Amino acid sequence: MTAVESTTAKSANGMTETLVTIQVDGRPVSIPEGGTILDACSKAGVSTPTLCYAENLTPVNVCRVCVVEVENSRTLVPSCSRVAEEGMVVQTDSERVRHSRKMVIEFLDTSVDLSQTTAPTSNEAGGRNLADWAAEYGADSSRYGPAPQTMDEEVKIQDNLYIRDYDKCVLCYKCVEACGDDAQHTFAIAVSGRGFGARISTEFDVSLPDSACVYCGNCVAVCPTNALQFKTEFDLREANNWREEEQSVTRTVCSYCGVGCNLELHVQDDTIVKVTSPNDHSVTSGHLCIKGRFGWQYVQPTIQRKPS
Amino acid sequence: MVGLATVFGAGGGTSSYKEIEETDVILLWGSNAREAHPIFFHHLMKGLDNGARMYAVDPRRTSSSKFADAWLGLSVGTDIAMANAVAREIIHNGWVNQAFIDHSTTGYEAFAESVESYTLEVAEQITGVPGSAIAEMAKAYATAEKAQILWTLGITEHHNAVDNVLSLCNLALLTGHIGTWGSGLVPLRGQNNVQGGGDMGSLPNKLPGFQNVTDPEARAKFEAVYGVPIPPENGIHLTLMFEAMERSEIKAAYVIGENPADSEADVQHARKLLSGLDTLVVQDIFMTRTAELADVVLPASVGWAESEGTVTSSERRVQRVRAAVTPPGEARHDQDIIGELARRMGYDWGQPTSEDLWEELRALSPLHGGMTYARLEDEGGLQWPCPDLDHPGSPFLHGWLWEDDLGGRAGAPFSVVEHEGPKEQLTEAFPLRLTTGRSLDSYNTGVQSGGYDNPIRYGDALDMNPVDAAALELADGETVKVSSPRGSVEMPIRVQPDIPEGLTFTTFHFPELVDINVLTNDAWDKRSGTSEFKAASIRVEKLPSSDHTPQLQDS
Numbered sequence: 031m032t033a034v035e036s037t038t039a040k041s042a043n044g045m046t047e048t049l050v051t052i053q054v055d056g057r058p059v060s061i062p063e064g065g066t067i068l069d070a071c072s073k074a075g076v077s078t079p080t081l082c083y084a085e086n087l088t089p090v091n092v093c094r095v096c097v098v099e100v101e102n103s104r105t106l107v108p109s110c111s112r113v114a115e116e117g118m119v120v121q122t123d124s125e126r127v128r129h130s131r132k133m134v135i136e137f138l139d140t141s142v143d144l145s146q147t148t149a150p151t152s153n154e155a156g157g158r159n160l161a162d163w164a165a166e167y168g169a170d171s172s173r174y175g176p177a178p179q180t181m182d183e184e185v186k187i188q189d190n191l192y193i194r195d196y197d198k199c200v201l202c203y204k205c206v207e208a209c210g211d212d213a214q215h216t217f218a219i220a221v222s223g224r225g226f227g228a229r230i231s232t233e234f235d236v237s238l239p240d241s242a243c244v245y246c247g248n249c250v251a252v253c254p255t256n257a258l259q260f261k262t263e264f265d266l267r268e269a270n271n272w273r274e275e276e277q278s279v280t281r282t283v284c285s286y287c288g289v290g291c292n293l294e295l296h297v298q299d300d301t302i303v304k305v306t307s308p309n310d311h312s313v314t315s316g317h318l319c320i321k322g323r324f325g326w327q328y329v330q331p332t333i334q335r336k337p338s
Numbered sequence: 339m340v341g342l343a344t345v346f347g348a349g350g351g352t353s354s355y356k357e358i359e360e361t362d363v364i365l366l367w368g369s370n371a372r373e374a375h376p377i378f379f380h381h382l383m384k385g386l387d388n389g390a391r392m393y394a395v396d397p398r399r400t401s402s403s404k405f406a407d408a409w410l411g412l413s414v415g416t417d418i419a420m421a422n423a424v425a426r427e428i429i430h431n432g433w434v435n436q437a438f439i440d441h442s443t444t445g446y447e448a449f450a451e452s453v454e455s456y457t458l459e460v461a462e463q464i465t466g467v468p469g470s471a472i473a474e475m476a477k478a479y480a481t482a483e484k485a486q487i488l489w490t491l492g493i494t495e496h497h498n499a500v501d502n503v504l505s506l507c508n509l510a511l512l513t514g515h516i517g518t519w520g521s522g523l524v525p526l527r528g529q530n531n532v533q534g535g536g537d538m539g540s541l542p543n544k545l546p547g548f549q550n551v552t553d554p555e556a557r558a559k560f561e562a563v564y565g566v567p568i569p570p571e572n573g574i575h576l577t578l579m580f581e582a583m584e585r586s587e588i589k590a591a592y593v594i595g596e597n598p599a600d601s602e603a604d605v606q607h608a609r610k611l612l613s614g615l616d617t618l619v620v621q622d623i624f625m626t627r628t629a630e631l632a633d634v635v636l637p638a639s640v641g642w643a644e645s646e647g648t649v650t651s652s653e654r655r656v657q658r659v660r661a662a663v664t665p666p667g668e669a670r671h672d673q674d675i676i677g678e679l680a681r682r683m684g685y686d687w688g689q690p691t692s693e694d695l696w697e698e699l700r701a702l703s704p705l706h707g708g709m710t711y712a713r714l715e716d717e718g719g720l721q722w723p724c725p726d727l728d729h730p731g732s733p734f735l736h737g738w739l740w741e742d743d744l745g746g747r748a749g750a751p752f753s754v755v756e757h758e759g760p761k762e763q764l765t766e767a768f769p770l771r772l773t774t775g776r777s778l779d780s781y782n783t784g785v786q787s788g789g790y791d792n793p794i795r796y797g798d799a800l801d802m803n804p805v806d807a808a809a810l811e812l813a814d815g816e817t818v819k820v821s822s823p824r825g826s827v828e829m830p831i832r833v834q835p836d837i838p839e840g841l842t843f844t845t846f847h848f849p850e851l852v853d854i855n856v857l858t859n860d861a862w863d864k865r866s867g868t869s870e871f872k873a874a875s876i877r878v879e880k881l882p883s884s885d886h887t888p889q890l891q892d893s
Contacts, residue, residue, distance in 0.1 A: 033864075115868065116464075138466075163659060177379050186397065187791075189792070190790075190791055190792070191792060191793075202448060205440045211387060213380055213840045214380070215380075215405070228367050238793065239794075243793075243794075244794060245792055245793065245794060246376065259660050267393050270686050278662070280660050280661070280662035281640055281658075281660065282643060282658070282659045282660045282662065283530060283651075283657050283658070283659050284395035284530060284642065285530050285640070285641065285642040285643075285786060286529075286530060286781050286786070287374060287375050287526075287528060287529065287789075288375070288526060288527025288528055288529055288531075288532055288533060288652045289355075289375050289376075289377050289526070289529055289651060289652060290530065290649065290650075290651025290652065290653070290655055290657055290719070291377050292657065293642075295643060295662040295663075297663055299566055300663050301663065302643070302663060303566050310718075311718050312355070312356060312375065313651070313653075313655070314377055314380075314719060315380070317377060317380055318377065319376035319377055319723075319778070320376075320378075320778060320779050320792060320794070321778075321779065321780075321781060321787060322377070324417070324790055324792065324798070325779075325781070325786065325787055325789070325790055326643065326790075327696050327789045327790040328623075328624075328785075328787075328788070328789025328790070329643045329644070329789075330789075331661060
C-alpha cells in the first residue's frame with residue numbers, strides 16, 4: 031500500500047498540529063499526533079467496548095476488553111493506550127478480536143457481578159454497556175460452570191455518602207487513579223493482596239471514615255461496574271425504585287466556592303438522586319470535591335429549609 | 339478586587355486555571371486552596387506534576403502547603419513585610435525585568451526606594467520566617483520564565499487588605515509576570531458568583547461591566563435603556579452601611595442571600611444594628627439567623643438548581659445555571675420577587691426571562707457583548723472580556739502591557755506600601771492570635787453545608803499548638819473559654835502540631851454551636867470594606883469544672 035502523507039490542521043487553541051492517518055477497518059482516519067487507536071476508532075464511528083478506560087484518566091491497560099488487531103503486531107493491542115502511528119492498519123472486528131473480547135467478558139463474568147455495569151459516559155462506545163457487548167459476541171460464562179464465583183462479601187456501608195460492593199469490582203484501578211495522581215492526590219486507596227485475593231483497599235483495610243478518604247467521590251464517578259456507588263443510588267436500588275430511564279440530567283454550576291465546577295444533576299421524581307460532572311469540561315474534567323458531589327442535599331424536599 | 343483594579347484597571351483574576359498547569363513557579367499566598375478551592379487545586383497539582391515549584395506563604399502549615407517545596411510560616415498580618423523584602427531581594431540581585439518596568443509601569447523609583455529598608459534581616463524579624471527562605475522564594479519567582487501569585491482571604495481579610503494586594507502586584511510588575519500565558523495574579527473567589535456580582539454592578543461605584551457610576555456617558559447609556567435617571571453618586575459598601583445604621587442614617591435594609599447576623603465580624607454588634615432597623619426585609623432560601631430578625635421574609639428559590647441564569651467564576655468564566663427541580667412551597671425566583679416588588683412600587687417590568695435580562699446586559703456591557711446563551715451553552719462558558727460574537731473570550735488579562743503601543747495608557751503603577759501589622763496587638767490579657775478560615779467539607783455560616791452530614795466533619799474547634807495547650811494544661815477535645823476584647827465563647831480545642839506556637843485557628847461554619855464572630859475584629863479596610871477576620875487577639879482559659887466532656891462532633 032502507499033504511505034499516507036502526514037498533514038497538518040489547526041486545533042481549537044489555534045496551534046498548528048500534526049495529523050497522523052491510520053486505516054480502521056479499511057477506512058483512512060486522520061487524528062492529531064499523539065492520539066490513540068481508540069481516538070481514531072471514535073473518529074471513524076467505530077464503537078469499542080471499554081471498562082478500565084476513562085477519558086479523564088491515564089490508561090492502565092488492565093481489562094483488555096478494548097483490544098484490536100494491528101497488522102504486523104504479534105499480539106492484540108489495547109486500543110485505549112496504544113498511540114496511533116502513521117500508516118497503521120487496524121482491524122476492530124476480526125475473528126481474533128471478537129474471540130478475545132468475548133473471552134475477556136466471559137472470564138470477568140465468572141468472577142464478578144456485572145449486573146450493574148454502566149455504559150461508558152463517553153460516546154465512543156455508542157452508549158452500549160457490557161451486556162450489549164456480551165450479546166454482540168455471544169459471550170456465555172455458564173460454559174465454564176454453574177454459578178459465578180464472586181468474593182461473596184457483604185456490601186460495605188460505612189457512611190451516608192457512598193458504599194463499596196466488592197462483588198462488583200473488576201480491579202480496573204480507575205478508582206485508585208482518580209484518588210491518586212490522576213486527579214485527587216489523596217492516595218486513600220490502593221491495590222492490596224495477590225491473585226484472587228487482590229482487592230482495592232484503604233490503608234490496613236481500615237474503614238473509610240478512618241482512612242485518608244476526603245469523600246470527593248471521584249472514585250465513585252469513574253467506577254464502571256457500580257462496585258462504588260453513591261448511597262442515594264444504592265438506597266433507591268435496594269428499594270427497587272432506581273429508574274434511570276426516567277431521570278433527567280441538568281447541567282448547572284456548583285453553589286459553593288468560586289471555581290465554577292459544572293455539575294450534572296440527576297433528577298428522579300423532582301428530587302436530586304446523584305451528582306456528576308462532565309468529563310469534557312475544562313474546569314472539572316469530571317472531578318468534584320465533597321461539597322459539589324454531596325453538598326446539594328439542602329435542596330431536597332425532604333430537608334426542612336432551616337439551618338441544622 | 340480594589341487592589342487589582344487600582345493597578346490594572348480591571349478587578350478580575352488575570353489567568354485561566356489551565357495556565358497553572360503550565361507555569362514554572364507558584365506562590366500560594368494566604369490561600370488553603372486544597373480545602374477551599376479543591377478543583378482548582380487539581381489544576382495546580384497538574385502544574386506540580388509537570389515540574390512547577392511551589393512556595394506556600396501562610397501562618398498555618400495548611401494541607402495545601404504540604405504539597406509545596408517550601409512553607410513560609412509567617413506571623414499573621416506580616417505579608418507586606420515579606421513581599422517588600424522579596425521585592426528588595428529581586429532589585430538588589432538584578433532580577434528585575436528592566437525593559438518591562440521601563441515600558442509598562444510607572445513609579446518604579448519611588449517604589450524601589452520604599453522597600454530599601456526591608457532587608458532580609460528586618461523581614462525575618464517581622465515575619466518570623468528565615469531570611470534565607472525569603473531569598474530563595476524571591477529568586478525562584480523572579481528568575482522563572484512563567485510564575486503566578488495566588489491568594490485568597492489570608493491576604494484580603496485584613497484591615498489593610500488593599501495594601502496587601504498591592505504589595506503582591508508590585509512583585510508581578512518588577513518581574514513582568516503578568517499579561518502572558520502562564521503568568522499572572524490570581525485571587526481565588528470564595529463564592530460561586532462573587533465575581534459575577536461584581537460583573538453585574540453589585541458594587542457601590544460600578545454599573546454592570548465595571549462602568550463607573552460617576553461617568554455621565556456610562557449613566558446616559560443605561561438611562562436610555564432603563565428609562566429612569568440613575569443617581570450620579572457612588573453608593574456605599576456593606577461595612578459603611580453598618581456604620582450608617584449606627585448613625586441611624588440607614589433605617590431599612592433589604593438583604594438578599596446574605597447572612598450578616600452570623601457572618602459579620604464582631605457579630606453581636608452587627609445583630610444589634612440589624613435589630614434596630616425600622617424595616618428589615620430578608621430574601622433567602624432558608625430561615626437564617628438574619629431572616630429571624632426580619633420584619634418580612636421573602637422565600638427564594640435555589641439559584642443553581644431551581645432557577646435559570648448565569649454565574650461567573652474565578653477565571654472570569656460566565657456559565658449557565660439551570661433549573662433542575664421545582665422550588666418548594668411559595669419560594670420564587672429572585673428575579674420574580676424583585677419584579678413583583680417593582681410592580682407594587684408602580685413599575686411594570688413584565689415577565690422577562692433570564693435570557694431577556696441577559697440580552698439587555700449584553701447590549702450594555704462591552705465585556706459581555708459576545709456572550710449569547712447559545713454560545714455559553716456550546717462553548718462551556720466564556721471568559722470576559724468577550725466583546726462581540728466572533729471573539730473567543732479571554733483566557734488571560736493585561737496582554738496590553740506587552741504591546742509596543744500602550745494605547746495612551748500610562749502603564750501599571752507600582753504602589754508604595756508599608757508594613758503595619760494587625761490592628762489588634764497581642765497583650766498580656768489577650769496573648770494568643772486567632773485566625774479563621776474554611777474546612778474542606780463545610781462552607782461559610784453553614785446555611786448550605788449544614789444540609790448534609792459526612793465523616794470528615796468535626797465542627798468548629800480551636801486548633802492549638804501542643805506547646806500552648808500543654809502550658810494551659812489542656813487536653814485534646816477539652817472545652818475551653820475563649821475570649822477576645824469583644825466577647826467570649828466556649829468551644830473545644832484540637833491539639834494540632836501544624837499550628838505554630840502562639841497562633842490559634844478555627845473555622846466559622848457552625849455559628850449555632852460556636853458563635854465565633856463574637857470574637858473577631860471588625861477593624862476594616864477603608865477601600866475594600868473587608869473586616870480583619872484573620873487577626874484577633876484572644877485568651878484561652880481552662881474551664882473550672884471537670885464535667886466538660888469533649889464536644890467534637892463524632893461521625
